[in-house]
Amino acid sequence: MPDSAFGEIRDLPLFAAMTDANFAALVRGAYVQTFPAQIELIAEGDPSDFLHIVLSGSVDLFASWNGRETSLATVRPISTFILAATVRDAPYLMSARTLEKSRIALIPSQDVRAVFDIDANFARAVVTELAQCYRSVVKAQKDLKLRTSLERLANYLLRQQRRAGGAVSFELEHEKRRLASVLGMTPENLSRAFKGLQPYGLAVDGARVTITDQAELLRFARPSPLIDDAAT
Amino acid sequence: MPDSAFGEIRDLPLFAAMTDANFAALVRGAYVQTFPAQIELIAEGDPSDFLHIVLSGSVDLFASWNGRETSLATVRPISTFILAATVRDAPYLMSARTLEKSRIALIPSQDVRAVFDIDANFARAVVTELAQCYRSVVKAQKDLKLRTSLERLANYLLRQQRRAGGAVSFELEHEKRRLASVLGMTPENLSRAFKGLQPYGLAVDGARVTITDQAELLRFARPSPLIDDAAT
DNA sequence: CGCAGCCTTGACAAATGTCAACAAACGTGG
DNA sequence: CCACGTTTGTTGACATTTGTCAAGGCTGCG
Numbered sequence: 001m002p003d004s005a006f007g008e009i010r011d012l013p014l015f016a017a018m019t020d021a022n023f024a025a026l027v028r029g030a031y032v033q034t035f036p037a038q039i040e041l042i043a044e045g046d047p048s049d050f051l052h053i054v055l056s057g058s059v060d061l062f063a064s065w066n067g068r069e070t071s072l073a074t075v076r077p078i079s080t081f082i083l084a085a086t087v088r089d090a091p092y093l094m095s096a097r098t099l100e101k102s103r104i105a106l107i108p109s110q111d112v113r114a115v116f117d118i119d120a121n122f123a124r125a126v127v128t129e130l131a132q133c134y135r136s137v138v139k140a141q142k143d144l145k146l147r148t149s150l151e152r153l154a155n156y157l158l159r160q161q162r163r164a165g166g167a168v169s170f171e172l173e174h175e176k177r178r179l180a181s182v183l184g185m186t187p188e189n190l191s192r193a194f195k196g197l198q199p200y201g202l203a204v205d206g207a208r209v210t211i212t213d214q215a216e217l218l219r220f221a222r223p224s225p226l227i228d229d230a231a232t
Numbered sequence: 233m234p235d236s237a238f239g240e241i242r243d244l245p246l247f248a249a250m251t252d253a254n255f256a257a258l259v260r261g262a263y264v265q266t267f268p269a270q271i272e273l274i275a276e277g278d279p280s281d282f283l284h285i286v287l288s289g290s291v292d293l294f295a296s297w298n299g300r301e302t303s304l305a306t307v308r309p310i311s312t313f314i315l316a317a318t319v320r321d322a323p324y325l326m327s328a329r330t331l332e333k334s335r336i337a338l339i340p341s342q343d344v345r346a347v348f349d350i351d352a353n354f355a356r357a358v359v360t361e362l363a364q365c366y367r368s369v370v371k372a373q374k375d376l377k378l379r380t381s382l383e384r385l386a387n388y389l390l391r392q393q394r395r396a397g398g399a400v401s402f403e404l405e406h407e408k409r410r411l412a413s414v415l416g417m418t419p420e421n422l423s424r425a426f427k428g429l430q431p432y433g434l435a436v437d438g439a440r441v442t443i444t445d446q447a448e449l450l451r452f453a454r455p456s457p458l459i460d461d462a463a464t
Numbered sequence: 465c466g467c468a469g470c471c472t473t474g475a476c477a478a479a480t481g482t483c484a485a486c487a488a489a490c491g492t493g494g
Numbered sequence: 495c496c497a498c499g500t501t502t503g504t505t506g507a508c509a510t511t512t513g514t515c516a517a518g519g520c521t522g523c524g
Contacts (some may be wrong), residue, residue: 044458072373084363084370090464093370116278116359116406120352127348127355130362131316137369138316141304145416146297146375149512156272176471184377187515191472206471222298226276232324380479410505420483423504438489438503 005032006137009053009105013080014129017121030107034201041104048085048092050106060178061094067082071181073136074099074174078158083129088111099178142227149185153193154200154221156183157179157209169210176207201215237264241285243336244310246361252338256461258347262339263264273328273336273405280317280324282338286310289334292410293326303413304333305368306406315361331410351391367464381417385425386432386453388415389441401442 005172032055035041037141041052044063051217052059059075072094075081075083085092086109098104143152156179166172172179180190196205200220201213211217225232238259240306241247245254264287267273271453273284276295281426284291291307304326307313317324318341321440330336388411396402404411412422432452433445457464 009314033439043489061459063378063457065374065459068378070374070377072370072377082410084366087359088363088367088447091458093367093464094375118358120355123359124349124353127319127359127362130359130366134316134323134362134369135320135325137366137373138304141369141373141376141400142295142297142302142325144373145302145304146295168321177469187471189512189515192456192512195472224297225325226295226325232243232325312520382479419480420505421480421505424480427504 006030006105008055008078012080012156015122015123016081017125018119019121022115022119022122026107026111029111030040030105031101032232033106034101034103036090036091037098037100037102039098042082042092044093044095045091048082048088048090050097051080051086051112052082053080053105055103057104058099059102059104060097060099062181063094063099069181070184071178072140078110080129081140083126084133085109087130088127089113103200127158135175136230144184146227149183149189150193150196151221152183152185153190154202154217156198156200156224157211158199158221158223159228159230160209160216161211166212169208172207172209183219216226238262240271240287240310241357244285244312246357247311247354249357250329250347251353253345254351254354258339258343261343262337265336266333266335267330269330269332269334272329274314274324276325276327277323278358280314280320280322280340280341282343282416283344284314284328285312285313285339287335287337289336290331291334291381292329292331292403296328296412301413302416303410304372306414312361315358316365317341319348319362331407335349352462365417373428374461376416378459381415381421382425383453384415384417384426386429386449387455388427389434390426390449390453390455391460392441393443400444400446401440402438404441413420 006023010023018026031041033148034059037165040175041059042095054075055079056077059081060071061073061081062069062071063073066071075096081096082094089109107142129135143155147155160172161170174182176190177187180187183190183192187222194202197220201216203210203212238255242255247258250258267289273291286307286309289310290308291313292303293313294301294303294304296302296333307328313328314326321341328344344421348358375387379387392404393399393402406414408422409419412419415422419427423446426434429452433443433448435442435444
């Protein structure tokens, strides 16, 4: 296994503080693979054999029940996913599929747990990462329970705008049908929600969104750092 | 500070594996306090000064936005809450209030972080606990996004039945208005949902619930271990 | 060119929330 | 122990939100 492939993850906060020896132990049984788009990497309920790390491309985390399906999150480089299942040695709660051609590093879960048991720095990094993940889901939960779909969309767009560097106009990075699922609504409803935001300073043309009246959209969306800020 | 007060938390999975010295350091600045019902212990947005541990009674975790409010979880003895905020030294994402007279242990967050940095066993225990919390919220998210309110109620009742030892008849342990909030609906809607489940083998009288046709309710609810099992 | 998938739109249905009224349960102070 | 007021739960009527179904346009690709 060429070291070069793992150089890019060595500096991740999750691995940065651990010794070279332990990092080596971690990647000894690991490998990197490139997957085409729309490949199901893991299925919910499967045992957690590997910790996954997205090196390039993007991955959709979703879940199903009773014939319905919903997207819970999108993983973008460079981040891990299903860390919680790995450390608890429990089945995955979510399925994962590539959204585009993606390079994924896979580290055997047993190696993660083994190194985790002997490397305190790594254990601490895992805590920080998990706490972060946890807080993200709590924010998503608040978003879902406290806001209408129109409000969720408005706040989502303001968050995306910030990601895009604050530009007035930017491209959606999700397919709309998936964005609808992430926001907890149907594609039809999302179409109407976009129209419903026009009176509040929004213009949409295909995947291009333009915020024509920032102040008005902000007044409608009322973003909160305790729901919409990524960092906190 | 009498040791007796902390004996009950010494055996928690979170603290069991740490040395006596480190446990002592953890509780040196800690204290136990008894609060009456309906006291707001923390407010979302506050800095995370203390790790809280419910010794007796119960605590409601809730969040507000734009004049709306929703309950996210109930903490029962003996468990900690807001561990994630503590380890990240970030503001609380949820508010907390006592539901009844409750004894709460408070451990200064800085002590938690300090011990966490020097005690690998403690760090590992924190990971396990956080991963557990994370998975709980993910399940709640799936429950909310994949099920209708009637289905959520049905599955909630089946979970409660299991907690009650599998008895056909049991008492609700939440006030109904709060149960409605936990399940993501209005109190009026919950009333109707209870009636809506009658054809599927449910009878309700005040806080007493009787499952008159277990098989039928199961067929309607279709519980899934990946949403409804506490352990996994 | 033609097919397939995505997006949009309209009409309609179902689910959920809102408001108002009232009954029942509870706690408090007389 | 009772009377009172407050809170909670229930119900009905209605509004709003959201989902469903069907159709058609658009785009990208073989």
